[in-house]
Amino acid sequence: MRPTQTKRAVVFVTILFLCGLASLIPSAYAQKEGAKPKQSASPKTLRQSSRAAAGRRNPQISKIVSEIDARNIESTIRKLVSFGTRNTLSEQNNPNRGIGAARDWLYAEFQKAAAPSGGRMTVEKQTFEQPKAARVPQPTMLTNIVATLKGTQPESVNRVYVVSGHYDSMCNSPTDAKCDAPGANDDASGTAAVLEMARVMAKYKFDATIIFMTVPGEEQGLLGATHFAEEAKKNNMDIEAMFTNDIIGSSLGGNGVRDAHTVRVFSEGVPSNETQAEAITRRSVGGENDSPSRQLARFIKETSEHYAPSMKVWMIYRRDRYGRGGDHQPFLERGYAAVRFTEPNEDYHHQHQNVRIENGIQYGDLPQFDDFNYIANVARVNAASLAALALAPARPKNVVFPSGLANDTVIRWDANKEPDIAGYEIVWRDTTAATWTNLLSVGNVLTYTMKGMSKDNYFFGVRAVDKEGNKSQVTYPRPLPRNPTSRAPQTVAP
Ligand SMILES: [Zn+2]
Secondary structure, three states: OOHHHHHHHHHHHHHHHHOOOHHHHHHHHOOOOOEOOOOOOOHHHHHHHHHHHOOOOOHHHHHHHHHOOHHHHHHHHHHHHOOOEOOOOOOOOOOOOOHHHHHHHHHHHHHHHHHHHOOOEEEEEEEEEEOOEOOEOOOEEEEEEEEEEOOOOOOOOOEEEEEEEEOOOOOOOOOOOOOOEOOOOOOHHHHHHHHHHHHHHOOOOOOOEEEEEEEOOOOOOOHHHHHHHHHHHHOOOEEEEEEEEOOOOOOEOOOOOEOOOEEEEEOOOOOOOOOHHHHHHHHHHOOOOOOHHHHHHHHHHHHHHHHOOOOEEEEEOOOOOOOOOOOOHHHHHOOOOEEEEEOOOOOHHHOOOOOEEEOOEEEOOOHHHOOHHHHHHHHHHHHHHHHHHHHOOOOOOOOEEOOOOOOOEEEEOOOOOOOOEEEEEEEEEEOOOOOOOEEEEEEOOOEEEEOOOOOOOEEEEEEEEEOOOOEOOOEOOEEOOOOOOOOOOOOOOO
């Protein structure tokens, strides 16, 4: 055990004594199989000890959070609005008006952001021809602006995190390319947040790779994001998480509620790409609340509690708002974990509206309805989570429950390949709890038995921890594939 680990162990042990849980100590730090039953401990007590054990902050992430500047976000939004419209079907070659002007300006700004990276951040125009579609009356060139900040750890450089906003806008009609469509909230807010994150984070080094992206065609049917996700899939890109920031601009809702301290994070429960066979397994063993996207939402919530405590991450357990969609969907459909960030209360007078005054009401998506400090705070939640993900190890692979009927729960996983792995943590929660409530450091082992805790009664997960204390996303175990010659774990007993 290294000195810092010893120190953490002492803190943890002290907390256990204070909580009257000294009987748990041998299992907590013995780093071998054999944890004692936890049922006697109240979840609240264990949550407190888990919080204490997880409380250490990474100074690089704190610095990134402090450097996000609302003034840059405001000036980006005002500039984007100045192009009159950014409808995907609008002018491509006018330097002052239309989506082409926005595209070229964004490309130049991301290049400026990349300059301090010493060549680690590269900026690319990913251009493609979109064929005719429901909201695309004729074939149209679309351009994603993609800034890639390469990871510095060889074992992690191919692990990618994507953060995105859409730079196109619309008024009442998605195919009206002439009307003014300022799109100050939808989605200059998300675009400006992504650009500001790129500007701040380009200076810092991360183990894994981060892609800062702004895309067109969202209002035309998620076209830019779909193209990127499809290319990523074709190239076997290992996207471990994708964030879309869409309508993160206002702290004042159409319901009159002012809330500058909440951001909604939408995550799906059942994966969009679930196969029939996976559905059958899920019905048998559960897991509809434990998709990779749901684990990502939990990671964001836990991370932002440490680094942006003034913000509440309000996890919404659905893919998107009721009946609506966003740029994370094409990623979900291709098997990537993805979530959507959106303000807590929307105002439909300022979404997809021609700019006008009617019955004394100002309609239109104008900058005067944005709250730039709020957007900066949402960007801080994003940046902290992205940085935490890209500094941490990959989530453990092949996490399984290898045994069948038993009151103890054995969990097994593959070794992470990063050279700075310190060990693993098992997390668990009651089946009705929203977030992981308990954790156990089990050391650098690849199997562990939770004695006296049946997988019937708890949800378990495993995460990897590196020597600096950076923690990966949680992997939810799956049952081992059915073995026809022996009693398989997922066999349904009557
Ligand atoms: Zn939008």
